[in-house]
Amino acid sequence: MKKNTYWKKNIQYISILLSIWFLVSFGCGILFVEQLNTIQIGGFKLGFWFAQQGSIYTFVAIIFTYIFLMNRLDAKLKKDN
Amino acid sequence: MELQYWIWIAVGLSFSLYIGIAIWSRAASTKEFYVAGGGVHPIANGMATAADWMSAASFISMAGIISFSGYDGSVYLMGWTGGYVLLALLLAPYLRKFGKFTVPDFIGDRYYSNTARSVAVFCALIVSFTYIAGQMRGVGVVFSRYLEVDIVTGVLIGMGIVLFYAVLGGMKGITYTQVAQYCVLIFAFMVPAVFISFLVTGNVVPQLGFGGTDSDGVYLLDKLDGLHKELGFHEYTSGSKSLFDVFCITMALMVGTAGLPHVIVRFFTVKKVSDARKSAGWALLFIAILYTTAPAIAVFSRTNLIETVSDKPYEQMPYWFEKWETTGLLGFNDKNSDGLIQYTADAATNELDVDVDIMVLANPEIADLPNWVIALLAAGALAAALSTAAGLLLVISSAVSHDLLKKMVMPNISDKGELIAARIAATAAVCLAGYFGINPPGFVAATVALAFGLAASSFFPAIVLGIFSKRINKQGAISGMLVGVSLMLFYMLKFKFGWFGGGTKADWWFGISPEGFGTIAMLANFVVTLSVTALTPAPSKEIQQLVENIRKP
Numbered sequence: 001m002k003k004n005t006y007w008k009k010n011i012q013y014i015s016i017l018l019s020i021w022f023l024v025s026f027g028c029g030i031l032f033v034e035q036l037n038t039i040q041i042g043g044f045k046l047g048f049w050f051a052q053q054g055s056i057y058t059f060v061a062i063i064f065t066y067i068f069l070m071n072r073l074d075a076k077l078k079k080d081n
Numbered sequence: 082m083e084l085q086y087w088i089w090i091a092v093g094l095s096f097s098l099y100i101g102i103a104i105w106s107r108a109a110s111t112k113e114f115y116v117a118g119g120g121v122h123p124i125a126n127g128m129a130t131a132a133d134w135m136s137a138a139s140f141i142s143m144a145g146i147i148s149f150s151g152y153d154g155s156v157y158l159m160g161w162t163g164g165y166v167l168l169a170l171l172l173a174p175y176l177r178k179f180g181k182f183t184v185p186d187f188i189g190d191r192y193y194s195n196t197a198r199s200v201a202v203f204c205a206l207i208v209s210f211t212y213i214a215g216q217m218r219g220v221g222v223v224f225s226r227y228l229e230v231d232i233v234t235g236v237l238i239g240m241g242i243v244l245f246y247a248v249l250g251g252m253k254g255i256t257y258t259q260v261a262q263y264c265v266l267i268f269a270f271m272v273p274a275v276f277i278s279f280l281v282t283g284n285v286v287p288q289l290g291f292g293g294t295d296s297d298g299v300y301l302l303d304k305l306d307g308l309h310k311e312l313g314f315h316e317y318t319s320g321s322k323s324l325f326d327v328f329c330i331t332m333a334l335m336v337g338t339a340g341l342p343h344v345i346v347r348f349f350t351v352k353k354v355s356d357a358r359k360s361a362g363w364a365l366l367f368i369a370i371l372y373t374t375a376p377a378i379a380v381f382s383r384t385n386l387i388e389t390v391s392d393k394p395y396e397q398m399p400y401w402f403e404k405w406e407t408t409g410l411l412g413f414n415d416k417n418s419d420g421l422i423q424y425t426a427d428a429a430t431n432e433l434d435v436d437v438d439i440m441v442l443a444n445p446e447i448a449d450l451p452n453w454v455i456a457l458l459a460a461g462a463l464a465a466a467l468s469t470a471a472g473l474l475l476v477i478s479s480a481v482s483h484d485l486l487k488k489m490v491m492p493n494i495s496d497k498g499e500l501i502a503a504r505i506a507a508t509a510a511v512c513l514a515g516y517f518g519i520n521p522p523g524f525v526a527a528t529v530a531l532a533f534g535l536a537a538s539s540f541f542p543a544i545v546l547g548i549f550s551k552r553i554n555k556q557g558a559i560s561g562m563l564v565g566v567s568l569m570l571f572y573m574l575k576f577k578f579g580w581f582g583g584g585t586k587a588d589w590w591f592g593i594s595p596e597g598f599g600t601i602a603m604l605a606n607f608v609v610t611l612s613v614t615a616l617t618p619a620p621s622k623e624i625q626q627l628v629e630n631i632r633k634p
């Protein structure tokens with residue numbers, strides 16, 4: 001694998017993961033909070049839940065996904081060189 | 082056993098632990114002093130980062146703030162956690178690869194200019210000082226409230242402890258005490274939370290409990306919305322701030338978190354690039370435990386408070402009501418002299434003043450928990466304040482001894498000489514922070530939140546662009562940082578301190594509060610950096626090679 005490919009792959013991962021980051025916090029937690037609040041799951045209105053719980057869980061998941069993807073990419077780079 | 086004894090035991094034990102760690106982890110070189118030798122395990126670094134990050138405000142005040150503002154409090158929850166995604170994806174791995182000691186190191190080398198370095202030092206110092214004064218004050222407040230000593234003595238004891246392990250051990254001492262402090266603070270925060278969640282909802286997991294039902298089978302959040310409506314407050318689960326302002330504040334807090342120098346330097350302490358990513362993940366996980374519990378505590382204690390006091394006779398209040406009244410955190414003024422407590426949104430008829438801090442501090446008593454839980458809470462609050470203070474202290478001392486002295490004024494200074502300078506700088510910084518803790522300037526409370534705006538408008542664009550673009554040059558970065566910081570300072574001074582003609586909420590630009598203005602100042606920084614760069618020559622081959630190198634794992 002070329003160095004360039006490594007960097008491009010990395011940028012691709014970052015773009016996808018940051019879109020999810022934006023979607024759960026600014027999207028679900030702020031911009032569309034009222035629409036989502038019409039849906040209630042258990043005691044939680046969905047928009048409120050995203051703003052105070054869901055977004056934080058997703059952030060943790062995003063970072064661990066990135067760790068996994070990059071470790072795999074690093075290993076591949078090492079093997080190819 | 083008496084509460085007072087329990088508290089002395091909890092505080093005494095935790096303090097001796099910190100001192101023991103400090104003696105064990107003395108720093109022998111500048112590398113140990115600045116970055117703990119660069120071999121910290123990612124999970125240990127995750128814990129240390131979490132303790133570094135969670136301040137007295139996170140521990141004591143945040144749940145209370147959310148409790149009073151409901152949905153609007155989400156800006157802090159998302160803002161102060163979402164920044165770690167930016168750190169892990171955009172900053173930490175590359176800064177670790179760069180492999181120097183401080184944030185101004187990176188800015189100065191990447192933008193091949195001591196002017197850029199000086200601007201970065203200046204920004205690091207303002208951000209850290211506004212922040213640290215609040216921490217020392219927090220230490221004093223906790224001491225005076227729990228240990229019945231006055232605030233000055235409290236601050237002095239706190240200064241003594243931090244001085245001991247920060248000056249002796251530098252980053253090495255700070256790192257391992259922060260690991261211990263994280264354990265103390267998270268345990269202290271979770272124990273009462275679990276108890277209360279179980280008492281109110283029958284569920285031991287607070288994160289699930291606050292979506293559950295109370296003993297009457299009514300959903301807790303629905304009940305709270307109903308109570309709020311009755312008393313004239315805005316509905317708990319929806320906001321009162323404008324959507325645009327909420328958006329801007331959240332963004333400013335996220336980006337500011339990612340740009341805070343005392344958080345960034347924690348990632349210089351791990352062994353390799355992949356460890357920097359890992360420790361960002363662990364750090365956020367450890368932080369998330371507290372940050373997902375806080376909104377649950379907010380709901381439990383808000384419901385508890387309203388149900389206990391609203392329209393009830395003052396004479397029948399439980400014993401803790403009087404106790405917290407004497408500390409000034411609760412205040413009752415029977416305006417219509419009917420002997421009942423009217424708690425409403427209307428200032429003219431409201432008879433109860435509640436300080437936000439009470440939601441966490443009085444929780445164990447409201448829920449009738451044993452004395453040792455209260456003692457634990459005192460130790461936890463101290464751990465939160467001390468760990469953040471120590472992290473900030475290191476940024477201040479390294480900015481002086483490394484960035485100013487070694488890199489600019491006395492490049493020939495020996496490693497030993499620099500280490501002595503670092504220790505003197507740390508001592509001076511503790512004394513200054515202690516002074517501000519004892520004599521808090523009125524602006525401290527107002528500026529801590531704004532430290533994020535300053536970090537967002539200065540460091541974040543310069544670092545991210547420096548990594549992801551090879552073309553950005555020093556002219557662009559320097560003018561961007563200067564414009565960003567000046568704009569932020571101007572807006573803050575105008576609307577928080579009444580300078581430049583002052584102004585009220587109606588005069589805010591596009592309706593953005595000073596807390597959210599960091600987002601606009603950051604955008605201005607990006608625009609200026611990119612435009613000035615486009616008009617000036619590209620950096621040299623060597624600098625482009627440096628960027629190329631940072632990107633390799």
